[in-house]
Amino acid sequence: MGAHFADRLLSAIEDKGAPACVGFDPQLEQLPPELLGRAGPADAASDDAAVRALEVFGRGVIEVIAPYVPAIKINIAFFEPYQEAGIGAYRRLVAHARATGLIVIGDIKRADIGHSATRYADGHLGREDSADAVTVNAYFGIDGVRPFIAASGSGEHGVFVLVQTSNPSAATVQDVVMNGGGSFVEHVAAMVQSWAVDEAPVGESGYSCIGAVVSPRDTDSTRRIRALMPSCLFLVPGFGAQGRTADEVATCFRSDGTGALVTASRSIIYTQSRTPSRDWKAGVDEACRELVAQIRRVVHAG
Amino acid sequence: MGAHFADRLLSAIEDKGAPACVGFDPQLEQLPPELLGRAGPADAASDDAAVRALEVFGRGVIEVIAPYVPAIKINIAFFEPYQEAGIGAYRRLVAHARATGLIVIGDIKRADIGHSATRYADGHLGREDSADAVTVNAYFGIDGVRPFIAASGSGEHGVFVLVQTSNPSAATVQDVVMNGGGSFVEHVAAMVQSWAVDEAPVGESGYSCIGAVVSPRDTDSTRRIRALMPSCLFLVPGFGAQGRTADEVATCFRSDGTGALVTASRSIIYTQSRTPSRDWKAGVDEACRELVAQIRRVVHAG
Numbered sequence: 184m185g186a187h188f189a190d191r192l193l194s195a196i197e198d199k200g201a202p203a204c205v206g207f208d209p210q211l212e213q214l215p216p217e218l219l220g221r222a223g224p225a226d227a228a229s230d231d232a233a234v235r236a237l238e239v240f241g242r243g244v245i246e247v248i249a250p251y252v253p254a255i256k257i258n259i260a261f262f263e264p265y266q267e268a269g270i271g272a273y274r275r276l277v278a279h280a281r282a283t284g285l286i287v288i289g290d291i292k293r294a295d296i297g298h299s300a301t302r303y304a305d306g307h308l309g310r311e312d313s314a315d316a317v318t319v320n321a322y323f324g325i326d327g328v329r330p331f332i333a334a335s336g337s338g339e340h341g342v343f344v345l346v347q348t349s350n351p352s353a354a355t356v357q358d359v360v361m362n363g364g365g366s367f368v369e370h371v372a373a374m375v376q377s378w379a380v381d382e383a384p385v386g387e388s389g390y391s392c393i394g395a396v397v398s399p400r401d402t403d404s405t406r407r408i409r410a411l412m413p414s415c416l417f418l419v420p421g422f423g424a425q426g427r428t429a430d431e432v433a434t435c436f437r438s439d440g441t442g443a444l445v446t447a448s449r450s451i452i453y454t455q456s457r458t459p460s461r462d463w464k465a466g467v468d469e470a471c472r473e474l475v476a477q478i479r480r481v482v483h484a485g
Numbered sequence: 486m487g488a489h490f491a492d493r494l495l496s497a498i499e500d501k502g503a504p505a506c507v508g509f510d511p512q513l514e515q516l517p518p519e520l521l522g523r524a525g526p527a528d529a530a531s532d533d534a535a536v537r538a539l540e541v542f543g544r545g546v547i548e549v550i551a552p553y554v555p556a557i558k559i560n561i562a563f564f565e566p567y568q569e570a571g572i573g574a575y576r577r578l579v580a581h582a583r584a585t586g587l588i589v590i591g592d593i594k595r596a597d598i599g600h601s602a603t604r605y606a607d608g609h610l611g612r613e614d615s616a617d618a619v620t621v622n623a624y625f626g627i628d629g630v631r632p633f634i635a636a637s638g639s640g641e642h643g644v645f646v647l648v649q650t651s652n653p654s655a656a657t658v659q660d661v662v663m664n665g666g667g668s669f670v671e672h673v674a675a676m677v678q679s680w681a682v683d684e685a686p687v688g689e690s691g692y693s694c695i696g697a698v699v700s701p702r703d704t705d706s707t708r709r710i711r712a713l714m715p716s717c718l719f720l721v722p723g724f725g726a727q728g729r730t731a732d733e734v735a736t737c738f739r740s741d742g743t744g745a746l747v748t749a750s751r752s753i754i755y756t757q758s759r760t761p762s763r764d765w766k767a768g769v770d771e772a773c774r775e776l777v778a779q780i781r782r783v784v785h786a787g
Binding site: 374 | 512562563565567568569571572594595596598599600601602604605608623624627628629650652653654659661663664665666669673676
């Protein structure tokens with residue numbers, strides 16, 4: 184058995200000196216043109232050709248970022264349009280990223296009733312070739328999460344439960360006010376904290392293998408969510424393209440400077456669409472180093 | 486462009502004389518032994534062998550049930566443990582079921598923020614080889630659903646949004662009481678109704694291509710949810726193995742006897758594990774005919 188997920192992640196964050204994660208959400212139209220063949224995206228019209236381009240791009244991104252950041256989040260949604268070929272590429276990239284020493288979060292956002300959730304867990308966690316951690320949806324309650332805990336190998340793998348998301352319509356579901364005050368998202372946060380300590384192994388660091396996806400909406404609500412979930416590591420999307428400010432992100436950390444892993448996706452991997460003449464790997468390299476510097480400033484300011 | 490999804494489904498229900506759907510949730514351990522080879526599940530230890538067995542079983546189930554029911558719901562969770570081989574089998578079974586004339590619901594329960602949800606929709610709806618409808622999760626609000634509406638081909642395809650689920654812990658999320666009374670699930674129900682009429686095409690029948698997954702918890706709450714969602718077809722899981730009563734299921738229908746498609750899964754496809762000596766197709770045949778008869782009684786009693 185390996186070390187607990189939270190301990191592994193915190194140790195990797197310390198090694199790299201920043202709680203930074205690159206999100207890999209690859210879209211064919213945004214790939215460096217040289218990966219697509221002379222005709223551009225049209226050359227990659229078949230699923231196999233498209234997947235080959237995504238995979239070459241992914242391996243390049245992984246190699247560039249591995250020295251700078253502790254973790255990568257790979258979003259399976261961007262592979263599913265290519266059906267079985269896409270799933271194969273997702274798996275190979277997960278394995279390649281792990282082989283380079285990155286901690287890999289499989290952004291799969293699955294959940295179902297128990298016996299179906301078990302099958303999702305079988306597919307995506309605790310296998311030789313699966314990610315170190317996955318994201319799951321909270322709508323079913325603990326039944327949709329427990330099979331992933333069971334597949335976590337006594338906490339060696341992590342499970343990030345969606346708590347607060349970054350999209351515009353999230354508030355229509357997540358910010359509704361409950362009887363007795365407090366928002367629905369605070370109810371979910373308190374529930375996930377109880378799962379984190381009652382249902383799942385806690386590491387030496389005091390953090391559970393159950394974490395939470397929390398995209399800060401404003402500093403006040405984020406501070407309340409942080410206080411409700413002392414045992415959960417936060418996976419914080421939306422630094423960069425989704426426009427979260429440094430202050431908002433800083434409130435995702437506990438006062439000891441631990442407790443969050445901050446993710447930027449499009450702003451790191453699509454630098455070439457902003458500066459087409461430049462070598463794409465040099466662009467990713469620079470953007471990744473800048474991300475690390477920004478996140479260090481956030482942690483130290485927090 | 487084809488007919489609207491709701492009109493197609495209602496017409497298929499009328500043709501078969503019952504709003505019945507078979508859920509296909511295949512587990513290797515429950516397959517008829519003759520499909521697994523002489524050594525049983527151990528013979529199907531490789532992903533490829535396992536997937537071959539699931540696929541033979543699936544084609545058999547489809548052929549047996551197609552004369553009796555209008556629809557099949559295929560749960561992708563049961564294919565994902567087998568990675569790319571599993572996704573290939575899921576796709577081929579979806580296509581085979583459609584070719585036999587069944588309406589196919591891809592039970593994928595996906596959702597993400599907009600640009601990621603778009604990729605899930607690209608993978609699972611509106612393709613030549615994809616399902617007639619899919620299930621999606623409501624946690625992101627309309628942003629997680631709109632890309633599926635966009636992929637619906639002006640309503641030719643359907644999108645069932647998870648509203649009330651059947652699992653034991655569902656209540657911890659879905660039954661929490663809101664400020665001003667009413668449960669969270671009623672809030673979601675009202676929201677999905679507004680999407681169904683404001684965001685999505687409504688068919689000649691008056692039903693939208695946006696439907697809802699509603700597993701009745703008791704007759705009172707189900708009656709309230711039905712009243713909140715007059716424009717939504719309900720996909721009702723849990724008839725049979727999940728133990729919903731006829732009374733509870735009857736409240737999912739509108740007073741005109743339309744408005745719901747009732748699904749049974751394990752009680753139909755796993756008859757052989759209850760009567761091992763019998764030909765498995767004969768068992769599925771009998772269970773499917775009994776399902777249709779039971780659901781007819783429910784509709785007429787409602």
